[in-house]
Amino acid sequence: MTDILITINDVRLVGRLEHELAPKTCRYFETLLPYDTKFIHVRWSGEACWVPLGEVTMPFGFENATSYPAPGQMIFYPGGFSEAEILLAYGGVQFASALGQLAGNHFMTITEGNNQLRALGKRTLWEGAQDVRMERIA
Incomplete structure (x- = not known):
């Protein structure tokens, strides 16, 4: 089991990689770590x-x-x-693009900090892009 710390400004989340369900996706994602990026609203x-x-x-x-x-x-x-993308659901989602419905690989589940997800989503919607860092927990 691999745990990932996700830091978005003052928000700290812990996610568990779903190695058994999405092994290739998880292996690839781990090659990106530590990963600095931005979340934007869908x-x-x-x-x-x-x-x-x-x-x-x-x-x-x-x-x-x-x-x-x-x-x-x-x-x-x-x-x-x-285009390729990573998505974090904080509420109801039907994953789609301008072309219609899509499906993505569920590769990580937030195990700590779920109570902060809705506020994070609202902040991203109303304030714009949020700096994100994802890294292994030592």
Whole structure:
């Protein structure tokens, strides 16, 4: 089991990588760590924050894919119909792009700090992009 600390300004979340359900996605994500990026609010998917990754080819396909991540679930879309991205659900989500419904790999679940997700989502919506750091917990 690998735990990830996710720091967004004053918000601290702990996530558990879902190695058994999405092994290739988790292995790839671990190669990015520590990962500094920004969360922005989604455009089509509902209540979530996301990291656009652009038109890149990921070294994994679909595994443990869902269009409806629950609050506290992170999904990694490997690209194809839309750009690759990482998404963190804080409320109701139907994962989509301008082209319609998509599915992404559920690869991490927030295990600590879920009570801060809604406030994080609202802040991202109303105040804009939020600095994020994701790293292994030592």
